[in-house]
Amino acid sequence: MSMGDGFYWDMVTQVFGTTDLPEKQIMLPPFVESSHCLSHHLTRKGRGIADRIVSVLGYACPDITYSPSLYPICSLLLHFMSEEECYHCMTSLVAAKEKMFITQTKLLYEVTWKTVMQVAKKHVKSAAAHLARHCSSVEKLYMDWMWWIIQDLPFNHLVRVMDCFFHEGIKVLYRVAMALLVLFYKSSSSQSSEWNSEILKNGVDSALNKFCRQLPVSPSKVLRTAFSIRGLSSSYISRVFIRTEMVLKSRHVLTTRQLCRSKSSENLPTSQSQVNIQMMSHTLTIRERISEEACNQMLLTLWSWLPVRITMYQPILLYTTEEHGCSLTTFYVRVEQHEPTLLMIKTCNNEVFGAYCSSRWHERNLKDDRGQRQAYFGTGETFLFSLYPERAKYPWVGMDGDKHLGHGSELFMAADSKMITIGGGEGQAIWMDENIRYGKTDACTTFNNPPLCTSGDFEIRVLEVYGFAGA
Numbered sequence: 240m241s242m243g244d245g246f247y248w249d250m251v252t253q254v255f256g257t258t259d260l261p262e263k264q265i266m267l268p269p270f271v272e273s274s275h276c277l278s279h280h281l282t283r284k285g286r287g288i289a290d291r292i293v294s295v296l297g298y299a300c301p302d303i304t305y306s307p308s309l310y311p312i313c314s315l316l317l318h319f320m321s322e323e324e325c326y327h328c329m330t331s332l333v334a335a336k337e338k339m340f341i342t343q344t345k346l347l348y349e350v351t352w353k354t355v356m357q358v359a360k361k362h363v364k365s366a367a368a369h370l371a372r373h374c375s376s377v378e379k380l381y382m383d384w385m386w387w388i389i390q391d392l393p394f395n396h397l398v399r400v401m402d403c404f405f406h407e408g409i410k411v412l413y414r415v416a417m418a419l420l421v422l423f424y425k426s427s428s429s430q431s432s433e434w435n436s437e438i439l440k441n442g443v444d445s446a447l448n449k450f451c452r453q454l455p456v457s458p459s460k461v462l463r464t465a466f467s468i469r470g471l472s473s474s475y476i477s478r479v480f481i482r483t484e485m486v487l488k489s490r491h492v493l494t495t496r497q498l499c500r501s502k503s504s505e506n507l508p509t510s511q512s513q514v515n516i517q518m519m520s521h522t523l524t525i526r527e528r529i530s531e532e533a534c535n536q537m538l539l540t541l542w543s544w545l546p547v548r549i550t551m552y553q554p555i556l557l558y559t560t561e562e563h564g565c566s567l568t569t570f571y572v573r574v575e576q577h578e579p580t581l582l583m584i585k586t587c588n589n590e591v592f593g594a595y596c597s598s599r600w601h602e603r604n605l606k607d608d609r610g611q612r613q614a615y616f617g618t619g620e621t622f623l624f625s626l627y628p629e630r631a632k633y634p635w636v637g638m639d640g641d642k643h644l645g646h647g648s649e650l651f652m653a654a655d656s657k658m659i660t661i662g663g664g665e666g667q668a669i670w671m672d673e674n675i676r677y678g679k680t681d682a683c684t685t686f687n688n689p690p691l692c693t694s695g696d697f698e699i700r701v702l703e704v705y706g707f708a709g710a
Contacts, residue, residue, distance in 0.1 A: 268297030617651025
């Protein structure tokens with residue numbers, strides 16, 4: 240028995256007191272949706288093993304709060320591997336960082352179906368319009384998108400789809416969902432087709448489920464259709480997902496604040512945050528020529544603008560022009576692998592402003608599906624700020640939930656060997672040259688900000704960049 244296997248059986252013993260399979264049915268963790276405990280033809284013993292794996296997973300991963308796809312995926316894997324191998328595969332899928340495989344909160348599950356709905360409206364327009372014509376609540380239909388695949392597809396089709404999923408992540412399922420909509424539309428758009436009669440008789444949602452169960456094409460045809468939808472790139476899917484996630488998170492934060500916080504207590508830092516602010520103030524060169532009280536107020540304000548999860552991490556000074564010199568090469572060496580980072584600029588006119596950058600600067604080297612370097616990267620958590628003489632935060636314009644944002648509103652971060660840019664579209668919010676000596680600031684579409692200093696052009700006295708230990 241390998242060390243990994245031993246670990247799993249130790250966990251089983253901790254949870255159940257024995258490695259014997261219980262005779263009574265195991266109570267599953269609350270993140271499982273009882274209506275979707277799909278066994279995929281497992282025997283009674285197989286279902287008991289699936290129950291046990293998912294229960295141990297719930298014990299080992301208490302952060303999972305809602306994950307309806309987890310149990311069916313576990314059941315499917317048990318057809319091809321042992322119990323302990325299945326457990327380790329599931330933990331790898333849950334813990335994966337580079338690609339998303341399994342959503343683990345209600346908010347992220349909502350992001351997935353809203354992403355599918357937006358992608359369908361843009362990339363399979365005729366099929367999406369066909370659904371909308373026959374459906375009074377199209378959102379309700381898209382909420383069940385995952386079950387078209389995981390619950391309804393014939394077993395051989397599902398195995399082929401999930402084989403791709405284990406390589407590429409959840410984006411494969413988005414593509415397959417588009418393919419199913421296209422195939423359903425082709426089979427049911429004719430007035431005389433049997434599937435059109437099915438829609439009229441039982442409703443479009445029921446007809447779509449039945450169509451997926453009786454899919455009249457081969458697994459290869461489904462995958463060919465999925466991967467040949469014109470213009471549907473992985474980077475586009477990512478952008479839609481991230482934008483949807485940011486919009487939903489911002490609404491959730493606003494709602495939570497309105498319910499849980501009075502204005503007097505809003506954004507007061509926790510005791511851990513106060514320790515972290517104190518640590519940052521000791522390394523801050525930018526504070527020179529600014530009173531201690533004004534500097535502390537600046538930091539408190541800045542801390543209240545950070546995502547709450549980040550305020551609990553200890554800030555680390557990664558780069559300062561005072562100590563590390565004025566070179567973009569040195570900046571990248573010291574900063575590029577950290578996520579997130581906080582850039583603070585002090586000009587020769589004593590203005591202080593900067594940006595919270597949500598993604599690693601190393602992403603400037605990543606390439607898109609066509610092998611081209613992506614000019615811009617980052618997410619909607621990025622924001623600009625001004626601290627002195629004025630204090631103001633400029634979040635991403637997409638936080639307001641506007642669905643009609645153009646390309647210019649998603650230009651978060653860009654960088655190469657000659658410059659760094661934050662914010663774009665009709666101007667660059669922050670631009671710095673390769674010697675980190677001169678910069679300029681304009682109004683830009685991404686953050687709807689004014690220029691961050693009065694003259695527009697500025698000379699950099701100090702640039703400081705902070706990371707967050709453990710983030």
